[in-house]
Amino acid sequence: MANKGDHNILVIEDNPGDFALVEEFLLEQIEAPLISHVSSYKEAENILSVKEDPFDIILLDLSLPDKTGMPLIQGIVEISLNAPVIVLTGYADLNFGVKSLSSGVADYILKDELTALSLYKSIVYSTERKRITSALETSEKRARSFARQLNNILEEERSRIAREIHDEFGQQLSGLKMSLSALKKNVGVDSSVEPVIDTIVGDVNNGIQILRQIANELRPALLDKLGLFAAIEWLVSEFKKRTGVASRFYADVNQPVISKMLEINIFRICQEALTNITKHAEASMVNIHIENKNERLLIRIIDNGKGIKDATLHNPLSMGLLNMVERANLIGSKLNISSSADKGTIIELMINTNDEKNINS
Numbered sequence: 402m403a404n405k406g407d408h409n410i411l412v413i414e415d416n417p418g419d420f421a422l423v424e425e426f427l428l429e430q431i432e433a434p435l436i437s438h439v440s441s442y443k444e445a446e447n448i449l450s451v452k453e454d455p456f457d458i459i460l461l462d463l464s465l466p467d468k469t470g471m472p473l474i475q476g477i478v479e480i481s482l483n484a485p486v487i488v489l490t491g492y493a494d495l496n497f498g499v500k501s502l503s504s505g506v507a508d509y510i511l512k513d514e515l516t517a518l519s520l521y522k523s524i525v526y527s528t529e530r531k532r533i534t535s536a537l538e539t540s541e542k543r544a545r546s547f548a549r550q551l552n553n554i555l556e557e558e559r560s561r562i563a564r565e566i567h568d569e570f571g572q573q574l575s576g577l578k579m580s581l582s583a584l585k586k587n588v589g590v591d592s593s594v595e596p597v598i599d600t601i602v603g604d605v606n607n608g609i610q611i612l613r614q615i616a617n618e619l620r621p622a623l624l625d626k627l628g629l630f631a632a633i634e635w636l637v638s639e640f641k642k643r644t645g646v647a648s649r650f651y652a653d654v655n656q657p658v659i660s661k662m663l664e665i666n667i668f669r670i671c672q673e674a675l676t677n678i679t680k681h682a683e684a685s686m687v688n689i690h691i692e693n694k695n696e697r698l699l700i701r702i703i704d705n706g707k708g709i710k711d712a713t714l715h716n717p718l719s720m721g722l723l724n725m726v727e728r729a730n731l732i733g734s735k736l737n738i739s740s741s742a743d744k745g746t747i748i749e750l751m752i753n754t755n756d757e758k759n760i761n762s
C-alpha cells in the first residue's frame with residue numbers, strides 16, 4: 402500500500418537501470434512522490450541552486466561521472482539545503498560507510514540489499530531524524546538567544562545598581578562626612594564630643610570604602626574608563642593583595658578596540674577564573690597573559706595549582722565553569738580548559754577582533 406505525505410525527492414544517479422529500480426521502489430511505497438532526477442554532480446549543483454523549497458530527501462549514487470566518493474558526499478551535503486542525504490552504493494565498505502555517516506550523511510545503503518521497503522524505511526527514519534535535529538537546533542538557538550538577552554539585562558542591571566550605589570549613596574556619605582567636619586569645627590577644642598565625631602568619621606570612611614568595593618565588584622569603573630586591559634590588571638592586583646599569591650598580568654599587544662559586550666564578558670570570565678583559583682586551586686603562581694595569535698587575541702589564565710579533575714570538567718553541574726563556556730559562546734568564541742592533576746590549569750580564550758560585531762558597541 403502506498404504511503405501518503407509530501408515526498409519531494411531528488412535522485413542523483415547516472416546509471417539509468419539503477420534509477421529505474423529506485424523510481425519503481427519509490428512508486429511502490431509512496432503515493433504520488435515528486436521525483437527529480439539528475440545524473441551528475443554538476444546537474445545536482447544546478448538544480449539545488451535554483452530550487453526555492455528544499456527537497457525532503459536526496460538519494461545519492463556514490464560514483465558519478467564528474468565526482469565520486471568522499472568529495473562527492475561532502476559536496477552534496479554542503480549544497481543539500483539541509484535535506485537528509487541517503488547514499489546508495491554498490492561497494493560494501495563498512496569503514497567508508499561509517500566515515501560517510503560522520504560527514505553528515507543520513508544513511509548508507511548497499512544497492513544489492515535495496516528493497517522497496519528498506520528504501521522507504523530509510524527515507525522515513527532519515528526525514529524524522531532530521532526533523533528532530535532541526536527542532537533541537539532551533540530550541541538550542543532560542544536558549545542561546547535567551548541567555549544572551551538575560552546576560553545583557555544582568556550586566557545592565559549591575560551597572561545601574563553600581564552607579565546608584567556610587568552616586569547616590571556615596572554622595573550621601575560624603576555629605577555626612579562634610580557635616581561631621583563642620584560640626585567638629587563648631588565644638589570646643591576640649592570637647593568630649595570630638596573623639597566621638599572622629600569615630601563616626603572613621604566609620605563613614607569605612608562605609609565609603611565598602612561602597613566603592615561593592616560598586617566596583619558589580620561593575621568595575623575602570624572597565625568603562627580605561628578599558629579591558631586596565632580592568633584585568635586591577636583584577637589581578639586585587640587578587641594578589643587578597644591571596645598573597647605571586648600573580649602577574651602581561652599583554653604583548655595594544656588594547657584593541659572591541660565592543661563593551663565583549664569587554665564585559667572577557668572580564669567576567671577572568672573574574673570567575675580567579676575566584677575559582679582562590680577557592681580551589683591552592684596555586685602559588687597565577688598569570689593572565691594576552692597575546693596576538695594569527696590576528697586573534699589569545700587570552701590565557703594560568704595557575705600552577707592542583708588541577709581540575711576530568712569528571713569535574715565535564716560535570717553539567719559545574720555552573721561556574723559552564724558559565725565561562727557560555728559567556729565565550731555568547732561572544733562567538735570558544736573556551737578551552739586544559740588541566741591535569743598537580744600540573745595546574747590553563748584556560749584559553751581566543752577572540753576574533755576583526756569580526757564586525759566584536760568591534761561595534
Ligand SMILES: Nc1ncnc2c1ncn2[C@@H]1O[C@H](COP(=O)(O)OP(=O)(O)OP(=O)(O)O)[C@@H](O)[C@H]1O
Binds near residue numbers: 707708714721746
Ligand atoms: N583553577 C582551578 N583549580 C583547581 N580546581 C578547580 C579550578 N577551577 C575549578 N575547579 C574545580 O572545578 C569545580 C567546578 O568549578 P565551578 O566554578 O563550576 O564551581 P564552584 O567554584 O565550585 O562553584 P560556583 O562557581 O558555582 O560558586 C570546583 O568545585 C573545583 O573543584
Ligand SMILES: [Mg+2]
Binds near residue numbers: 677721722
Ligand atoms: Mg566557581
